[in-house]
Amino acid sequence: MQAQFLMGVLTLMSVAAYYFGRRRAVFMVGGKIRDLHSLPSYYGFYAAMWCGIPALLVFMLWMGFESSIISYLVVDALPQDQRTLSPDRLNLVLNDIKNLVNGNIVSREIDTALRAAADRYIRLQNIIRAALSVAVLVLAAGAGSWTLTRIKARQRARNAVERLITIILIVCSSIAILTTLGIVFSVLFESVRFFQAVPVADFLFGMSWSPQTAIRADQVGSSGAFGAVPLFVGTLLISLIAMLVAVPIGLRSAIYLSEYASPRFRTVVKPLIEILAGIPTVVYGFFSSLTVAPFIRDTGGLLGLDVASESALAAGLVMGIMIIPFISSLSDDVINAVPQSLRDGAYALGATRSETVRRVIIPAALPGIVGGILLAVSRAIGETMIVVMAAGLAANLTVNPLKAVTTVTVQIVTLLTGDQEFDSPKTLAAFALGLLLFGVTLILNVIALHVVRKYREQYE
Amino acid sequence: MNKHETTNKTIPTARSKTKDIVRQSLKKRYNRERRFKWHGQAAIAVALLLLLILFFSISGKGYTAFQQTMMSLDVYLDPEILDPEGSRDPAVLARGDYGGIVKATMRRMFPEVTGRQDKRALYALVSSGASFMLHDKVMENPALVGQRVSVWVPADDEVDMLMKGHVSRDVSEADRRLSDQQLVWIDQLVTEGRIQKQFNTAFFTAGDSRDPELSGIRGALTGSLITLVITLMLSFPVGVATAVYLEEFAPRNRWTDVIEVNINNLAAVPSIVFGLLGLAVFINFLGFPRSAPLVGGLVLTLMTLPTIIIASRAALKSVPPSIREAALGVGASPMQTILFHVLPLAMPGMLTGTIIGMAQALGETAPLLMIGMVAFIVDVPSGIYDPSTALPVQIFLWADSPERAFVERTSAAIMVLLAFLISMNAVSVFLRKRFERRW
Numbered sequence: 030m031q032a033q034f035l036m037g038v039l040t041l042m043s044v045a046a047y048y049f050g051r052r053r054a055v056f057m058v059g060g061k062i063r064d065l066h067s068l069p070s071y072y073g074f075y076a077a078m079w080c081g082i083p084a085l086l087v088f089m090l091w092m093g094f095e096s097s098i099i100s101y102l103v104v105d106a107l108p109q110d111q112r113t114l115s116p117d118r119l120n121l122v123l124n125d126i127k128n129l130v131n132g133n134i135v136s137r138e139i140d141t142a143l144r145a146a147a148d149r150y151i152r153l154q155n156i157i158r159a160a161l162s163v164a165v166l167v168l169a170a171g172a173g174s175w176t177l178t179r180i181k182a183r184q185r186a187r188n189a190v191e192r193l194i195t196i197i198l199i200v201c202s203s204i205a206i207l208t209t210l211g212i213v214f215s216v217l218f219e220s221v222r223f224f225q226a227v228p229v230a231d232f233l234f235g236m237s238w239s240p241q242t243a244i245r246a247d248q249v250g251s252s253g254a255f256g257a258v259p260l261f262v263g264t265l266l267i268s269l270i271a272m273l274v275a276v277p278i279g280l281r282s283a284i285y286l287s288e289y290a291s292p293r294f295r296t297v298v299k300p301l302i303e304i305l306a307g308i309p310t311v312v313y314g315f316f317s318s319l320t321v322a323p324f325i326r327d328t329g330g331l332l333g334l335d336v337a338s339e340s341a342l343a344a345g346l347v348m349g350i351m352i353i354p355f356i357s358s359l360s361d362d363v364i365n366a367v368p369q370s371l372r373d374g375a376y377a378l379g380a381t382r383s384e385t386v387r388r389v390i391i392p393a394a395l396p397g398i399v400g401g402i403l404l405a406v407s408r409a410i411g412e413t414m415i416v417v418m419a420a421g422l423a424a425n426l427t428v429n430p431l432k433a434v435t436t437v438t439v440q441i442v443t444l445l446t447g448d449q450e451f452d453s454p455k456t457l458a459a460f461a462l463g464l465l466l467f468g469v470t471l472i473l474n475v476i477a478l479h480v481v482r483k484y485r486e487q488y489e
Numbered sequence: 490m491n492k493h494e495t496t497n498k499t500i501p502t503a504r505s506k507t508k509d510i511v512r513q514s515l516k517k518r519y520n521r522e523r524r525f526k527w528h529g530q531a532a533i534a535v536a537l538l539l540l541l542i543l544f545f546s547i548s549g550k551g552y553t554a555f556q557q558t559m560m561s562l563d564v565y566l567d568p569e570i571l572d573p574e575g576s577r578d579p580a581v582l583a584r585g586d587y588g589g590i591v592k593a594t595m596r597r598m599f600p601e602v603t604g605r606q607d608k609r610a611l612y613a614l615v616s617s618g619a620s621f622m623l624h625d626k627v628m629e630n631p632a633l634v635g636q637r638v639s640v641w642v643p644a645d646d647e648v649d650m651l652m653k654g655h656v657s658r659d660v661s662e663a664d665r666r667l668s669d670q671q672l673v674w675i676d677q678l679v680t681e682g683r684i685q686k687q688f689n690t691a692f693f694t695a696g697d698s699r700d701p702e703l704s705g706i707r708g709a710l711t712g713s714l715i716t717l718v719i720t721l722m723l724s725f726p727v728g729v730a731t732a733v734y735l736e737e738f739a740p741r742n743r744w745t746d747v748i749e750v751n752i753n754n755l756a757a758v759p760s761i762v763f764g765l766l767g768l769a770v771f772i773n774f775l776g777f778p779r780s781a782p783l784v785g786g787l788v789l790t791l792m793t794l795p796t797i798i799i800a801s802r803a804a805l806k807s808v809p810p811s812i813r814e815a816a817l818g819v820g821a822s823p824m825q826t827i828l829f830h831v832l833p834l835a836m837p838g839m840l841t842g843t844i845i846g847m848a849q850a851l852g853e854t855a856p857l858l859m860i861g862m863v864a865f866i867v868d869v870p871s872g873i874y875d876p877s878t879a880l881p882v883q884i885f886l887w888a889d890s891p892e893r894a895f896v897e898r899t900s901a902a903i904m905v906l907l908a909f910l911i912s913m914n915a916v917s918v919f920l921r922k923r924f925e926r927r928w
Contacts, residue, residue, distance in 0.1 A: 096776075187822065191822060191824040194824060194828075195734075195738065195824070197730060198730045198731070198733055198734035198738060199734060201726075201727045201730035201731045201734065202730070202731040202734045202735055202739070202748060203748075204727055204731070204791075204794065205731060205748060205751055205752045205755060205794060205795070205798070206747070206748060206751055208755060208766070208791045208794070209751050209754075209755060211766050211770050212758070212762055212763070212765070212766045215765060215766050215768075215769030215770055215774075216762070216765055216766075216769070218769070219769060277532065278532045278535055278536055279532075279536075280532075281528050281529050281531075281532035281533075282529060282532040282533045282536055284529055285526070285528075285529025285530060285532065285533055286529075286533070289526055289529060298533060298537070300918075301537060301540065302533070302536050302537070302540075304540060305536065305539070305540055307848060307852075307910060307914060308543070308852070308907070308910075309851075309852025309853070309854065309881050309906060309910070310852070310854065310855075311852070311854040311881045311882075311884050311885050311888075312543075312547070312852075312884070312903050312906070312907070313543075314885070314888070315547075315884065315888045315899060315900075315903060316543055316546060316547065318888065319546075319550075319888070319896065320542075320546045350539050350543075353536050353539075354536075357536070379511075381518055381519070381521075381522045382522060382525075382526075383521060383522045383524075383525035383526070384518070384522075386525070387525075404757060407757055407759075408757070408759075410759070411758070411759020411760070411761065411762070412759070413759065413760065413761045413854075413855035414854045414855055414881075414885065417855075417885075418885065418888060418889075438759070438761050438855070441761055441765070441859075442761070442855070442858055442859075445765075445768065445858075445859055446858055446859075446863055459765070460765060460769070463761070463762055463765040466759060466761070466762060467758065467759075467762050470757065470758060470759055470762075471754060471758070474753075474754050474757040474758075475750070475754060477757075478750070478753050478754065478757075
């Protein structure tokens, strides 16, 4: 609450700085604005910028370190026997203190030492917050008024403001890079810890997956098996089924829409097909587990086949439906990018439309179509909700689409949604799987995007 | 089939006229043409049919959830039970045995029921939420104690399913959740007009619950809303800023190439990987609370940024150079040109991209599972740190629940979610149609 109040005051001060900065600039030239280097509002922004931004930076820096500083001071004041605890235990104590401060449930008896520590925590927090408020406000006021006194007619206010905007723009665009780095480091860091417990070769080539780790070392199955081959096979099987559904339907509808359909038909049908891409995957998962899977099981039963109720076929089929619009709109784009002269040439030789499509357009568009299919494969491999809800958990090593299989994404979700200590191999395995998933989809995407781009350049 | 093979076949051994050969093959070629065209039509028909099946199977299961079977009870709010000392003290009233009152009411309606088992079966007809409703009613108006009031309370979900025809009466008693005796009571209540289907307000005003008849989507919807607002507030400015920088200011060099490839690639990274990022960075490293909409919003921001950036860049690209040249020509700085002339013209396209990104974020489930927004949360969240869930996650949770009654609620929640998505997309189409300019 206090932080929000401080932010409010800071905003108000910046607004005031803007107002006075603008007014002072106009006043300096006696109202003759053309004598100013920049428009008056830039002087206002200049003052506001100096008033608000340093104070804001200090505030954010402080908030980032506040909790660790206070924790350090509180731990320092704890009784001797608690201070010498191992870091893990100490952390628990600290957590209890924080819970006590926030009025949450505390896991142990509240003794006087804990109570004292909590009081100390609150007191320190209050002192530090008060100090912070004063520091931030003084800084804002000081920097703001100093800037105000420095405003002159020939000052390049606009350039300064624009430089700041450029810096903001650059910071924003580096967020995308930071995201990728964040992904790589977060999965890599945990994966390395996982591979310290489980050798890489066992993980990549092991044939059995049962990530149970026992609480006691002498329990049955205490070792746990982290051989991911069954997961890879399951993922590939489901993706393959999905592609078998999506590629023919998607490609054929793209051809029809771009080569045969009238413009009116196209404007109506294309968005309708694209609705399929906008439906949340959790809806597909529900559809798959409640409508498609029972249907397949019953049909299989009629034919005398033994179909698992969570068959790879059900998940794959529904995933295929989801991917149809990807294939169709990506292929549609590349088919439309084929120059009209190629079509005209084929027609002039007497080819029918289908011959033109098959002999001229598809070969010309093939790199783009392949790129689109690769993107769709990467999508299928990374798809989570459909398989979580429709595919099973049993890591069967099979290519029979009527059996239940499990996938990489299903295992990530299962391993991370239960109650688990954070550094058991079981949880870390999820990050190793995530690393693998990220790596594979990254390679697919880079190849696909490269192919598509090259193809576009060819015809531009 | 090889290209040359077929052409070679048609080259005759004798020197007959090419014309004849062409004419002979025409019928076959036209047939093939028709078949090819038909394949395309069939593919589109299949795709649209699948869409229809999807919608019908969901709405066919879900529409019944907008009604709820209610039961009319004539309750005697016995002061002996609720307030034996007659103090009418709210603290005493709050602790009253309202469940006992509901049970007493049921016994009065069926005085012939005596056995322990039978009584329990009778009580099972009414939802456990009935006592809470009475509690709330009394707390609101303590003067009701000692009076007879007639209230509509939700019936148990099994009764609800029976009334909606989702449970068949024809199967043997052992395969049913409701016994024959319970069916007789229900029929009696129906003929007395004491059981009715009414509009299911609880579905829109309640949070999650273990009892299907008491559960609603308000908590999930609020959670989704808070998450989405955070996502919008962060991803729109950052996305637009990135697009402006890359499209208008960035020098063409290796570094901007890297950023560019990187953004295109991020758009295709599986969403669950963003969940792993959120878990490792925001929760474990920065220590943000689990299950909080704040973390959900941050993760979804990172996920939707590429979409917004790509759409915004396309929008900036579509603004013709003449606008920039004119502004620069009258002496505007490059920054002024972009901010005051190019950006406003590109804004509709950017907004369209943002809405599409938001629709994606609204339907996203997997990353939210990773950051713990999958917990069973009854309360409606009221802040960015409150534990909460989101609508798609609620759908996932309900889809996992064994009760038959959750199936229709899941479908109904999906209908609500789809309604939101469709209206968001409609807005974006409208924006595009209304403000799109061909230069």
